[in-house]
Amino acid sequence: MRAVIPYKKTKAKSRLSSVLTLKEREEFVESMLKDVVNTLSDAQIKNIDVLTTTSNSIPDNLDVKVITSEHGLNEAINSYLKNIQEPVLIIMADLPLVKSNHITDIINTKKDVVIVPGKGGGTNILYLKKPEKFTVKYYGSSFLTHCNIAKKNLNAVEIYDSFLASTDIDEPHDLVEILLHGQGLSRKYIEKKFEIDDSRGRLKLKC
Amino acid sequence: MRAVIPYKKTKAKSRLSSVLTLKEREEFVESMLKDVVNTLSDAQIKNIDVLTTTSNSIPDNLDVKVITSEHGLNEAINSYLKNIQEPVLIIMADLPLVKSNHITDIINTKKDVVIVPGKGGGTNILYLKKPEKFTVKYYGSSFLTHCNIAKKNLNAVEIYDSFLASTDIDEPHDLVEILLHGQGLSRKYIEKKFEIDDSRGRLKLKC
Numbered sequence: 414m415r416a417v418i419p420y421k422k423t424k425a426k427s428r429l430s431s432v433l434t435l436k437e438r439e440e441f442v443e444s445m446l447k448d449v450v451n452t453l454s455d456a457q458i459k460n461i462d463v464l465t466t467t468s469n470s471i472p473d474n475l476d477v478k479v480i481t482s483e484h485g486l487n488e489a490i491n492s493y494l495k496n497i498q499e500p501v502l503i504i505m506a507d508l509p510l511v512k513s514n515h516i517t518d519i520i521n522t523k524k525d526v527v528i529v530p531g532k533g534g535g536t537n538i539l540y541l542k543k544p545e546k547f548t549v550k551y552y553g554s555s556f557l558t559h560c561n562i563a564k565k566n567l568n569a570v571e572i573y574d575s576f577l578a579s580t581d582i583d584e585p586h587d588l589v590e591i592l593l594h595g596q597g598l599s600r601k602y603i604e605k606k607f608e609i610d611d612s613r614g615r616l617k618l619k620c
Numbered sequence: 621m622r623a624v625i626p627y628k629k630t631k632a633k634s635r636l637s638s639v640l641t642l643k644e645r646e647e648f649v650e651s652m653l654k655d656v657v658n659t660l661s662d663a664q665i666k667n668i669d670v671l672t673t674t675s676n677s678i679p680d681n682l683d684v685k686v687i688t689s690e691h692g693l694n695e696a697i698n699s700y701l702k703n704i705q706e707p708v709l710i711i712m713a714d715l716p717l718v719k720s721n722h723i724t725d726i727i728n729t730k731k732d733v734v735i736v737p738g739k740g741g742g743t744n745i746l747y748l749k750k751p752e753k754f755t756v757k758y759y760g761s762s763f764l765t766h767c768n769i770a771k772k773n774l775n776a777v778e779i780y781d782s783f784l785a786s787t788d789i790d791e792p793h794d795l796v797e798i799l800l801h802g803q804g805l806s807r808k809y810i811e812k813k814f815e816i817d818d819s820r821g822r823l824k825l826k827c
Binding site for chain 1: 740741761764786797800801
């Protein structure tokens with residue numbers, strides 16, 4: 414089996430721009446990517462692909478294969494899937510709370526497809542035992558869309574229930590979850606800049 | 621063992637006031653309470669207490685014991701715990717996505733304490749094998765507070781990882797999760813008024 418991480422660094426995570434500068438956001442998404450790669454490695458996944466565009470630099474010291482595509486997310490992933498004849502785990506790069514035990518649970522499923530929903534109807538992780546039969550459609554209510562695609566394909570689906578794996582980092586309030594539940598490089602990065610206002614459970618900038 | 625549900629109906633859930641009227645919010649919190657009670661019953665929990673103030677009416681047809689206290693949340697729960705000599709599950713009333721298998725998992729823990737975090741550092745469910753030794757402190761970063769209280773008490777703690785159990789319903793965007801992942805009366809109530817804008821994965825009012 415293999416894993417693929419769609420990755421965008423350039424001008425990434427604009428919804429965090431109220432609390433992080435462009436440079437900081439680009440450093441932070443790189444930290445999250447490294448955390449996701451480390452988690453996959455800890456789960457003994459040997460073949461990790463990063464799917465990105467030529468404008469995004471990938472850190473040299475990551476043990477991944479870089480695949481570039483100038484297409485949008487869905488077209489890029491669907492082209493990728495057409496060439497894969499083994500089970501594949503599609504995992505987003507903004508999931509620094511995912512742990513190796515989640516990955517192990519997911520890839521040991523008895524079902525054909527595993528979907529980890531994101532907040533608000535997104536898809537954080539999609540595990541496909543037979544990727545050549547599946548067409549992804551991210552954005553919007555992709556969780557429901559992927560459930561429906563699996564149903565049409567007569568795939569048995571597991572919805573994987575994990576707060577940590579369902580927490581994708583998009584908004585400033587999501588950074589609180591990293592300080593509360595995170596580990597690794599993303600936590601180190603956010604800890605340098607923020608702390609939790611203990612009286613209200615909210616994030617505040619360090620003075 | 622027993623379960624206790626702190627409950628407020630009167631003027632509840634003010635953060636939903638942009639999408640639900642006062643009357644609707646009070647009807648909706650009652651639906652959520654019924655869902656939580658049904659989930660506990662499905663998990664074979666026989667003794668369910670609802671902890672509330674005299675100003676809050678509880679539906680007649682619920683098989684629960686109503687305990688009233690005019691104190692604030694923490695004082696009311698801590699007074700309650702002092703009189704309990706058996707394991708107790710403290711579960712919030714705004715968790716319509718919790719299922720009976722979550723409850724069964726939690727009460728079958730090998731640890732002394734189980735904490736289910738809420739979004740933003742809250743505590744959604746707290747299971748205490750020896751409640752007489754524990755003092756709760758909700759509000760603010762109660763998840764961290766309860767972890768620290770357990771540590772001081774030398775309690776072994778399990779952090780229970782579930783997206784469904786960690787999703788407390790406070791804000792309009794939380795209602796999307798009910799439409800996506802919910803069952804029961806809360807879903808029926810929200811379905812009457814809202815639907816998902818499939819193109820953007822957001823909630824929209826039904827015309």
